[in-house]
Amino acid sequence: MDQPTLPLLSHVSLGTNDFDRAIAFYDAVLPTLGSKRLMQFPGVAAYGREFPEFWVQVPIDGAPAKVGNGTHIGFSAVDKAAVHAFYDAAIAAGATDDGAPGPRPLYEDPYYGCFVRDPDGHKIEAAFWDASLEAKPAPCC
Numbered sequence: 277m278d279q280p281t282l283p284l285l286s287h288v289s290l291g292t293n294d295f296d297r298a299i300a301f302y303d304a305v306l307p308t309l310g311s312k313r314l315m316q317f318p319g320v321a322a323y324g325r326e327f328p329e330f331w332v333q334v335p336i337d338g339a340p341a342k343v344g345n346g347t348h349i350g351f352s353a354v355d356k357a358a359v360h361a362f363y364d365a366a367i368a369a370g371a372t373d374d375g376a377p378g379p380r381p382l383y384e385d386p387y388y389g390c391f392v393r394d395p396d397g398h399k400i401e402a403a404f405w406d407a408s409l410e411a412k413p414a415p416c417c
Contacts, residue, residue, distance in 0.1 A: 287322075288349055289331040290398050295319055297334045297370075301395050304369040306330070308361035309402060310349050312320040337372025341396060348391070350398035354386050355404055362402035363390040370395045 292298035299321045303313060306323050311330070315322045322328030330349070335341050353359045359377045367373065375391035383389075389403035 277311065285329075287324075287329045287331055290394075290396070291335045292332055292396050293334075293341050294395070295332075295334050296319075297395050301366075301369045301371070302332055304332075305362060305365045305371075306351075307351055308365050309314055309358055311351075316319040328331050343397040350389075350403055353389075353402045353404040356406075359388055359402045359404050363392065366392040366394070366400070371400075374399055376389075415416055 289405065290298075299316070302321070302323060306312065311323050311325050313321055314324050314328050319334035321332050323332075330351075331402075351362070353362060356377070363377050371392035371394055372396045373392050375389075377390040378388065379385070380387050380389065386406045386409040387403060388406060389401055391399060393400045394400055
């Protein structure tokens, strides 16, 4: 029997030192991408479209949460307008700009995205991949 294709990642988690501020931020930002808070436990909240794919939590070991240098979370946007809505909502909810919405030729023509730092300093991104802009192979023969 064939197994269903699973996404490569089950979920990702980011630590926070101010849980209430973090969930207020993500409650305001993630609906721009069709996501919502799906579950919550003391110090832990999970977001997703259908399944809990993104978690925000107070570190379980009791140590302070730290921002990972070189780490960021990229969220999928359905179009360029969603990238802009994500960016605007994030800035309004307390994020800092780390790259306004727009194309990034370095990432190839189909990429359109933005980067912000959430209130804890984590780098997050919303990106739209416009398949209509992908390079088409030259006709063969």
